[in-house]
Amino acid sequence: MIDYNKNPNLVTRRNFLKMAGLTAAGVAAGRVGLISGVQPVLAQSNGHLPGPMADAYVPGMCEMCVWRCGLFAKVKNGRIVKLDGHPESDHSLGKLCARGQSGFQNTYDPDRVLYPLIRVGERGGGRFRRASWDEALDLVAEKMQGIKDQYGPEAMIFSSTHNLSQVQFENLLNGFGSPNYGTQRSLCFNAMVTAFLLTYGVEEPARNYKFAEYIILTGRNLMEAISTSETYHLSDAIARGAKLVVLDPRFTKTAAKADEWIPIKPGTDLAFHLALINVISTERLGDCDFVEQFTVGCQDLPTVTAEYTPEWAEKITGVPADTIRRIAREFASHGHRSMAHPGWRTSNFVNSFQTERAIATLNALVGNVLNQEEGCLITDTAGEGAGLGKPPQPAYPRVSALRLDGVPWKYPLVPLKLGVFQDMRDAILTGDPYQAHGWFISRQNPAQSLPDRGKTIEAFKKLDFIVTVDIIMNDTAWFSDVALPEASYLERYDPLNVVGDKIWLRQPAIEPLGEAKSALWIYKQLGERLGLGDYFQYADEEDYIRQQLAPLGLSFDELKQRGYVEIPHGPELRPAEFNPTFNTPSGKIEVYSETLANAGFSGYPTWEAPPEPGPSEFYLLTGKVAQHTQMGTQNNPYLHQVFNNTGLWINPEAAKERGIHNGDMVRVTSSVGSVEIDAYVTEAIRPDCVYLTPGFGHMSKGLRQAYNQGVSDSDLHVSFTDPISGGQALSQTFVTIEKA
Amino acid sequence: MADVKRYGYVIDSARCIDCRACLVACRAEWQVPEGQTRIWVNSSGLKGTFPNLSQQFVPFQCQHCRDAPCLDACPTGATYRREDGLVMIDEEACIGCGLCVKACPYDARFYNEEKGVAEKCNGCYTRIDRGELPACVATCVGGARLFGDFNDPDSVVNKALKGRAAHRLINEIDTQPNVYYLEPIEEDNQSWPEAKEMTPAETFWRKLATPGTKLAIGAMVLGQASAFAKQLVSGENEFEE
Amino acid sequence: MSTVNLPLAERKRLKKKKLTKHHLANILTHWFNAFSWGFLLATGLAILGNRVYQTVPAQWSAFLRNLFGGLAPLIKWHESWGMFWAFVITFNVLVGFRKYFMPFGARRMMLDQDDLEWFKQYGRKLAGLSYQLPEQDDYNAGQKAFSYVVILGIITIIATGLIMTFSPQVMRATGGMQWLIQWAMPIHFTAVGLVVAGLVVHIYMGAIFPEERSAFFSMFSGKVDALYAYSHHHKWYKRYIRAEQEWEAGELAKDIEMGVGTAVSDAELDELAD
Incomplete structure (x- = not known):
């Protein structure tokens, strides 16, 4: 029996300022009486000094975020002692x-879940018992099958966040026959991806900084x-001077x-960008040849953005019209060496989709995709997939049930693979259009990631069965009935990853700790128990990768040794010349999108006024720190x-009005x-x-370092959904602040 | 002779984004104990008022000084300098007296309670000796930290300094640091050296114990020598039969 | 007690007669101690390799570091031998604390009137003035005084040495009182210095000074000649001879009881002793 309530060393609140003392320089007066002269050079010590020399350097791939950096794991005495970036x-x-x-x-977190756990006592009570894999998997399969038999496969929700074995997760849910697939995407980049798909026909154009001279980052906090x-x-x-x-x-x-x-x-930001478009298009500062040849709708921009003058934008944004005008001219003057960054997490306001459309348009105006070498955006996605093979898969069962998240019946333009996660959660609560009964959650933490945590926990309560796959007892696993221990990214294989002209491998640097298993293994085991074995035609992880490599005739051994292999250059994979056709209905960059217009939305980027906080309210912003994912x-x-600052940022002016001093406890209240x-x-x-x-305020007592430290913004966030992209609007939550 | 290296760092604080990857890399490489660190990103804080703000981030560490006060403070020589200029601590030889920690004008050292020794940046000598860059430099995401041989005109550090004004953390205290900054460092940054007072124990040792002991032994030797001289002169008559 | 007034034949007899001054254990302890001091001093000085604190040429440091394979092993040897030495002498003292050390302390460390006079006269002697040294027990006043320096010094050296050797534990136990270690170093150094200053006299006296030559050899044989004892440690000499005679008398008494000898009077014994 594992009772996390009795977790030793569980701290209720750790002193985050512990590090502060380290940087404070000691104060001392007077000067050390140094004896001048040459420093003695003493005989060097004979290698007695310590330092991690490795027994093995195992190449692999990072999974601390989704960027997937190549790495080398230095292994000493069977233990990983250091990770280094892979130079290639x-x-x-x-x-x-x-x-x-x-x-x-x-990987070595003492709080790792290393064995399958089955809940004992009430859900969320923190008491589990250790089970064998067979018992745990049999139980999960039995429960899932039960739900399927009783309510249909759609009563089972599957959700997982951006990872390499997601393809087999999707295989499981498609084989199972559920349409309800939750990802983190609507909480993150729906606005950006949807806008660029509609405008350029690519989900996310790559950014090229090599020749960039002028870069506008709209909320993209790249540092x-x-x-x-x-x-x-x-x-x-x-x-370089950009x-x-x-x-x-x-x-x-x-x-x-x-x-x-x-x-x-x-x-x-939308008003700001519309004004930039207004200036560039009315003053004809853009790349006219490019615009004429490769875009649809640009010629109408002076008309459709006529009212979006810098003076108009000044009133809305607070940015002086002169500044906007100057930036527009500067941006245009650098031509295709200018970049208006598409952004990444763009779930700020329900108008974020329009903001992204405006950004896409700005880039089109300067033609920065024209020149593949020197352009700032790369929308040519030829070579994606690289011709890798995969295990044979029978056709999936036909799904007739509606998706709980309203795609596409409520949100016609949201791509199926993006979904609207927050609405899926709400559908569990409302039971509309039907009641969900089970939730399979792999490598995801909706208890923290979804807005309005109270609702999410209520949703958990409404379900008959929750199973989670993770390496630690995260806040969602805390509420699960079965917690399956996954091997960490340094202990397992994953399907291959294509980056540019290389194929990268994630492979185990050490044996998994405890009984942790790879996702590939877990999904296959579960699939077989659900009678879906035909969808998992691989013997093991290595066999899966061999099948992927087979069509390209590449060596697995070389891949294991170097961590990557170059993709053989086939003429069909690498176009000799840039062919500027775009994967849109018109084959051009659609500044005017008929798709949008047909769906009843504005075909052109257009102004949508965002809601504003009341007189005593604040925008609640969220963001990123470089030290946490x-x-x-x-x-x-x-x-x-x-990272030691979990406090609520507040401007001195606003703080003073409320008598708040640095370090004071404040109460933050949203609706x-x-x-x-x-x-x-x-x-x-x-x-x-x-x-x-974000990311603090953990509820799970299975996380000794993180439990109850700081607060979670998910307790405050209100759920809003952009009707076009399905994106959540995180900055649209307004809060009041008072001294606690 | 041409093989003699002079290792050092060039730091472009303009490129430091305060992401602290270097701190984590260093911690991982050397298992730096919790609550302590060998390297820092120092800042003099946010400058100005909203919306006219600026902030400078200064990657900071042991300066591997040529006139390192820590070398004089270490009684045993557990702190020593390699031929290539890196100031090192022989952990096996360090008895953990902490005098070096108090002597460093940069506060670049700390006492490691687990091991009972002084600790600081050692230039990742194990890495550079096998041809890798120091952990912090190798992983610097902004590209702010550079490391190389100042005796090699083609080294990355010399190339970085070429045509640029080099700044060092020197004020009235100049210990000849081997870390060069490409940007002037703000005056109120925490990184500037501060004069350190000698501990009472050191003062006692230097001013009293060493000369006093030498005097005592000298006096005794002199006394016995004079007795010996007298004995030579007067002969061992008393014992003669 | 001057031997000048003794008849030559008596002086010759005394010179040949050997009195046991040191037992084997004593001799071994002395030479173990001597070796330890030599070793610890040599390594200790080499450990102080810093230009500010070194008291011997840097070459000595370099030589010993190379000999021991680096500074760390040198320190380990110094610490280990230091602890071994400390253990041996502490053990010796503790094992025989009541039986030997207390009487030893009482007799050999308590200064009496004669000792004070000895200091006065010895000063005159060193100054080349006429002097008359008083009678001394088996340890003269100089040796007694030195024993104070040595005992206090040794306690200090062991204490500070242990603080340095176990500095991490000391830090943990005291909650970070690093000044203990910082002060231990110069105090260790100073204590050694003062004992060494005394040792200069001890070694000179023991090994070079002709009058004490007998004492030097006694540290190998355990014996001194009676003439030396007569002149340098007269009190002890008298007591020794008296004990010898008492023993002999005891043997005689046994003989008499067994009917093989005659009794000796107390007066006769006194006479013999002089």
């Missing part, structure tokens, strides 16, 4: 960020939301590196050491929840905003 990896460039460096501490190579390339571009304009209501680390920081009013790394001791947290009074935020670092 285009994503790591031989580097790993703070999270990547700390990754092996997740803290680190994608190693992209962050490095941006840093390189700045050092001009950086950052739009963010917070003075982030990225803003600290900007030539121009524009603390724009939340939700009004969402809500999965707070229990990592190394990261715990380098769905209320939390108490210490105030961090800083000039680095607009007076009408407050900010909370």
Whole structure:
């Protein structure tokens, strides 16, 4: 029996300022009486000094975020002692960020779940018993089959977050026959992906900083939301003299590196960008040849954006019209060497989709995809997939049930693979259009990631059965009936990953601790027990990868040794010349989208006024720190050491009005929840905003480092859904602040 | 002779994004105990008021000084300098007296309670000796930390310094640090050296114990020598039969 | 007690007569101690390799570090032998604390009137003035005084040495009182220095000074000649002879009881002793 309530060393509140003393320099007067002269050079010590020399360097791939940096794990006496970036990896460039460096501490986390656990007592009570894999898997299969038999396969929800074995997760749910697939995507990048799909026909254009001279980042906090190579390339571009304009209501680390920081009013980036479009199109500053040849609708922009003048935008955004006009002209003057960054997490306001459309349009105007070598955006996705094979798969059963998240019956333009996660949760509560009964959650933590945590926990209560797959007892696993222990990314194989012209391998550097197993193994075992064995035609993980490599005739051994293999260059994979056709209905960049117009939305990027907080309310902002990934790394001791500010950012002006001093406890209240947290009074935020670092406030007592530290913004976030992209609007939550 | 290296760091604080990957890499490489660190990202804090703000991040560590006060403070020589200029601590030889910790004007050292020894950046000598970069440099996401041989004109550090003004953390205290910064460091940054007072024990040792002991032994030797001289002169008559 | 007034034949007889001054255990302890001091001093000085604190040429440091394979092993040897030495002498003292150390302390460390006079006269002697040394027990006043320095010094050296050797444990036990270690170093150094200053005299006296030559050899044989004892440790000499005679008398008494000899009077014994 494992009773997490009796977890030893469970701290209720750790002193986050422990590190602060380290940086304070000692104060001393007077000077050390040094004896001048040559320093003695003493005989060197004879190798007695310690240092991790490795027995083996095992190449692999990081999974501390989704960027998938190539890495080397240094293994000594069967233990991973250090991780280093793989120099050949285009994503790591031989580097790993703070999270990547700390990754092996997740593997060796003393709070790891190492054996299958079956709940004892009430759900969420923190009491489990250890079970064998057979018992646990049999139980899961029995429950899932039971739900399927009684309510139909659609009563079973499957959700998982961006990972390499997701393809087999999807295989499981498709084989099972459920349409209800939850991902993190609507909480993150639905607005960006949907906008770029509709405009360029690609989910996410790649960014090329090599020749960039002018970069506008709209809320893209690349110096803290680190994608190693992209962050490095941006840093390189700045050092080379590229001009950086950052739009963010917070003075982030990225803003600290900007030539121009524009603390724009939340939700009004759209007005700013529409005004840029207005200036560039009316003054005909764009790349006219490109626009004429490759875009649809650009010629109408002077008309459709006529009212979006800089003066108009000034009133909305608070940014002076002159500044907007100047930035528009500067941006256009650098032509295809300008980049309006598409952004990543764009779940800010329900108008974020329009913001993304405006950004897509801005890029089109300067033609920065025209030149593959020197353009800032790369939308050519030829070569994706690289011709890898996969195990044979029979056809999936036909699904007739509606999706609980309203795609596409409520949200016609939301791509199926993106979904609307928050609405799926709400459907569990409402039972509309039908009642869900079970939830299979792999590597995901909806208890923390979804807005309005209270609702999520209520949803858990309504379900008959919850099974989670994770490496630790995360907040969702806490509420599960069965917790299955997955092997960490340093202990398992995953399906291959294609990056540029290389195929990368994730492979075990050490044997899995305890009885942890790879997702590939878990899904297959479960599939077989559910009578879906035909969908999992691989003997084991290695066999899966061999089948992937087979069509390309590549050597698995070489892959294991180097961590990657080059994709053989076939003429069909690499077009000799850039062929600027786009995967849109017109084959062009659709600044005017008929698809949108047909669905009853504006065909052109258009202004949508965001809601505004009341007079005593604040925008509640969320964001990223460079030391944590969402809500999965707070229990990592190394990261715990380098991030220590969980307080609520508040501007001194706003704090003063309320008599709040730095470090005071304040009560933050939204329409769905209320939390108490210490105030961090800083000039680095607009007076009408407050900010909370997400990912804290863990409820699981199985996380000794992270339990009950800081608060979770999910307790405060209100659920909103953008009707076009399905994206959640996280910054649309308004809160009041008072001294606690 | 040409093989003699002079290792050092060049740091471009303009490129530091305060992501602290270096701190984690260092912690992992050397199992730095919880609550302590060998390297820092120092800042003099946020400057200005909203919305006119700036903040400088300064990667910081042992400066591997040529005139390192820690070398003089270490009684045994457990702190020593390699031929290539790296200032090292022989953990096996360190008895953990902590005098070096108090002597460093940069506060770059700390006392490791687990091991009972002084600890600081050692240039990741194990890594560089096998041809790798120090852990912090190798992993620096912003590209702010550089490491190399100042005696090699083609080294990355010399290339980085070429045509740039080099700044060092020197004020009235100049210990000849081997870490160069490409940007001027703000005056109120925590990284500037501060004069350190000698501990009472050191003062006692240097001013009283060493000369006093030498004097006592010298006096005794002199006394016995004079007795010996007298004995030579007067002969051992008393015992003669 | 000057031997000048003794008849030559008597002096010759005394010179040949050997009195046992040291037991084997004593001799072994002495030479173990001597070796330890030599070894610990040599290594200790080599450990102080820093230019500020070194008291011997840097070459000595370099030589010993190379000999022992580096600074760390050198320190380990110094610490280990230091602890072994400390253990042996502490053990010796503890084992015989009541039986030997207390009487030893009482007799050999308590200064009496004669000792004070001895200091006065010895000063005159060193100054080249006329002097008359008083009678001394088996340890003269100089040796007694040195024993104070040695005993206090040894206690200090052992204490500070242990603090340094077990500095991590000391730090943990005291909650980070690092000044203990910082002070232990110069105090260790100073205590050694003072004992060494005394040792200079001890070694000179024992090994070079002709009058004490008999004492030097006694540290190998355990015996001194009676003439030396007569002149340098007269009190002890008298007691020794008296004990010898008492023993002999005892033997005689046994003989008499067994009918093989005659009794000796007390007066005769006194006479013999002088």
